[in-house]
Amino acid sequence: MLNVATIKKTSHQKIINVAVAVIHYQAQYLLGFRDATQHQGNRYEFIGGKIDADETAKQALIREVAEETGIDIHDNTIVKLGRLHHDYGDKQVSLQVYNIELTAPQYEQHRYLSHGLEGQALAWVNKSELLAGKYHLPDANKTILEWLHLPAQIAISYPLTHFSDQPNPVAEWLTYHMEKVASHAWLYIRVKDSDLDNSVKQLMSLRPDIQVILPFDTHAHTHAQSLRDGYQIVAHQLTHTALMEWFDNRQDGFVGKQTLSTDRPLIVSCHDAASIYAANELARTRLQQQLPPIIGIFLSPVLVTQTHPDTVPLGWKSWSALAQLADMPVIGLGGLSPAMSEQAYQYGGISVAGIRQFI
Template sequence: MASQTNMPIKKDSIKIINVAVAVIHYNNQYLLGFRDASQHQGNRYEFVGGKIEHNETAKQALIREVAEETGMDINSNIAVKLGRLHHDYGDKQVCLQVYRIEITELQYEQYRNQSHGLEGQALTWVDKSKLLAGDYNLPAANKTILDWLRLPAQLAITYPLAYFSSPQPMAAWLTYHKEHLAEEAWVYVRIKAAGLEGSADTTAQLLHLRADVQAIVPYHPDSNRANCQLLKTKNATMNRQIVARHLTHRQLLQWRSSTEKGKVSNGTISSSLPLIVSCHNADSIDAANQLAGARLQQQLSPVIAIFLSPVLFTQTHPDVTPLGWEAWSELAELADMPVIGLGGLSPARKEQAMLHGGIAVAGIRQFFK
């Protein structure tokens, strides 16, 4: 007979508490409540929200909780899913289902001077820059939410090096992207050069020339080492410009395969920076959710978004059948992190992406000046 200590835990006996979290904002002003010292995680600020009842959807709970706590009616406002955060406390599990809700100017003017909620809790509107800078003490679980809020509404992806037929393709690549990136753009720097060192050096040159942009760079097992060597000769500003690493669909599935076979630990993706992952179907989204959960549990930098593609037909991959908005929306709902639309899109499609469960759009041709 198996000993008590070796018996598996019955997952169905662990209570899962689903909580709806409303990240309410008007432009760059965000609404926070303040937890009383007597409460769990007391003396901290928090986003509005509460427990999802058994007969409610997450969005229904958002509407009810916001009305009960503040009196604000958000029934007609668009709730954009940011993601889900899972926390295991042993005897219970908590799932925070987080939505971003932009209110109207009329709503903001009506509630901007409301210092206390209907339950007596203090309320305050804070500037996004100060919120992201950590000026407000939030529960630890909210750090990932702040990482999600840093994401822009659109991202540019650089042309591959092969696009430039110049005798000096690297120089042509650098000149084009220096001149055509929008101001303060987020850009996924995907050069596809032969060597990591050459790509890193060209990336460094671009960031030096465009100190206003934020860069996502490809993940490589040696990328941390390569960048450390590179940044020894570069300034600290450039270091801050690299905000995330990109994990390909193939790398993601290789990670999951290795962990399932027990070959490596969940921390093998050894990036000290947040990750953005490419997904194409439900299976890869499931893998991304597993990776995000593993990194959260080990207190590593989070998976802050996925590129979900292709939404529409794209010249980059003309032989791939696009998902279409309906199927894309169904897949986006499965993700535990923000979803970025990719494939045949333009910046003008960002509102359409939001209506279908995304938070941003990305692309190449139509995302440069």
């Protein structure tokens, strides 16, 4: 188990590189418990430990999990969730966080673990209780919990133009999404027409089960009252253009306050290495300012889309290479279907999103 308290503090506060394993089987997650004598003691934590100088993060992950729990994850799919830097004041840690889902036989073999191989207490906990904050984790782990809110699939609303042949397109837009969006789905509502403002509010009122993502640039403040009214706005989406404007301007001392001050997590749109680098910078800035984190990036287009058939897609191989650069979970977008969730996971993604086939 990670024990940064045993690492000697130096005058320049050497950064401790740590591999973190978010191990689960379906909705059951494995946590360790830190002894009171340890740094950040009397808290639960994800399994993990220091990355040695002669090993990669994944090698450290496999080694630490085996040493602490006896679980062999060598043949499991290991997908990066993200990277985090946290300053505890007396110690600085850089966490490389990975998602590992156990197979049914692995879970059956280890489901009754109560203590690890190093004598530490272990517990399998339900995801809903974990995300609700029932288990007290070190401060550096809080962003991980935000990442874990992301579902395997995110639906995107149809544009108003999709209903342009109807007598009342706005009413048809509302009726369609009210009836067709799955129960408790995450829905990114791409609103580009002011006529839809009231319909968006109506949709959230009529379907309070929907977990809504709204564009930050136009609706983060328009719907402030909706936030107070308790609608399930789980994140704001920042466009690629807005992201790059923030990144380009930050060197000149201008930081878009709206971009950084939203009281909800962000999901950022990226298309290339430059925008992913900008998203990483924004993520670090938000954590430094103790603002809600970036919980994911829409990385697109993976495949050819009907709406932009002339845009050259990344393809799975290039998409996967770009996903490795991100310091937060990656969501596949562009020409995908819900059935491709597992394929995206194999290529390093946590989720897939789209319009057609998702609603």
